[in-house]
Structures are given as structure tokens and as C-alpha cells.
Amino acid sequence: MRGEKLTGNFVRVSCRDCGNEQIIFERACTKISCNICGATLVQPAGGKAKLVSAAIVESLE
Ligand SMILES: [Zn+2]
Numbered sequence: 001m002r003g004e005k006l007t008g009n010f011v012r013v014s015c016r017d018c019g020n021e022q023i024i025f026e027r028a029c030t031k032i033s034c035n036i037c038g039a040t041l042v043q044p045a046g047g048k049a050k051l052v053s054a055a056i057v058e059s060l061e
Pocket residue numbers: 015016017018019020034035036037038039
């Protein structure tokens with residue numbers, strides 16, 4: 001470790017397709033799918049995950 005911050009936030013997102021809400025890690029390094037309809041919510045983008053079919057509802061600590 002060289003002092004980098006390894007912290008990240010969790011965010012509550014809402015699926016644009018079905019409205020399901022899920023809590024995801026904002027810096028997800030894998031694709032995350034909706035638990036209900038299977039739509040791709042976010043995909044990794046080398047930092048903050050890119051929202052695909054999701055809208056952020058709120059940020060959590
Ligand atoms: Zn969905």
C-alpha cells in the first residue's frame with residue numbers, strides 16, 4: 001500500500017427497465033446485472049463504473 005484510497009462508495013441504483021432498486025459498488029470492476037430483469041445496470045470503466053441501464057437513487061457511505 002502506498003496510501004492510495006481504496007475506499008469507494010456504494011450507491012443505490014434503480015433499473016431503468018423494471019424499476020428494481022439494487023445497491024452496487026460505485027467502482028464495480030465487473031458488469032452488474034439487474035436481479036429482476038437481467039438488464040445490464042453498470043459495466044466497468046476503469047474507475048467509476050459506467051451506468052448503462054440504471055439511474056442513481058442515492059449514494060451510501
Ligand atoms: Zn431490471
